[in-house]
Amino acid sequence: MRLNEVQYDDSKPVDGYGPGFFRIGGVVIEGAVLLLPSGVSPWDGYDAPHPLLAAGDKIDVLLIGTGAEITHIPDALRHALEAAGIGVEVMSSPSACRTYNVLLAEGRRIGAALLPLSDSET
Template identity: 55%
Template sequence: MRLNEITFTDALPVDGYGPGFFRVGGEVHEGALLIWDRGRADWGGLEDHETLLSMIGFVDVIFVGTGAETAHLPKDLRDRLEEAGLGVEAMNSPSACRTYNVLLSEGRRVALAALPV
């Protein structure tokens, strides 16, 4: 199989995940994760609206990983993000990681906020 090298922005892709952790750039991150081209950080989960709102103007869409199962975002969170012009897509965390990596490889302005599986 022929493999092509993918060039990412300054943001690192998610290399892997497991019970309670994510691996980004070869380093393990315990707990909920927020990652975008300006770095990575702990994320306070679905109640942490302000952290996600701080990305206005820097990203076009945030992929929200809701853990092992897909769950709806709290309505007030979705409304605030969409009113601010920020796209938001909720899905289970494995799907959110994969989708984030694909769009990141295309050079898109994306972020990932994910709860561990």
């Protein structure tokens, strides 16, 4: 079997996560995080749709990680993202991390908005 190292261009993969943090491209970021082609940044959660909407011309799909369990996102956020032409996939944050890495390795136009796990969810 031949193994090839995955190349991510300028985007950074999710290396790991734990209670209250994500490790992205080797850097630990506390709290919620936004991964877009323009870079990695802290995210203020569902009440901060502007950075997500601004990425609309750079991504086709936005993965939203809702913590340890899948939960509904606010309807207003979903409608705003869909109106901007952004596909929305809601899943647990661990699933969103894995899916993001796979799609990133495939060269897809992908973004992720991830809420961290709490101490009680690990």
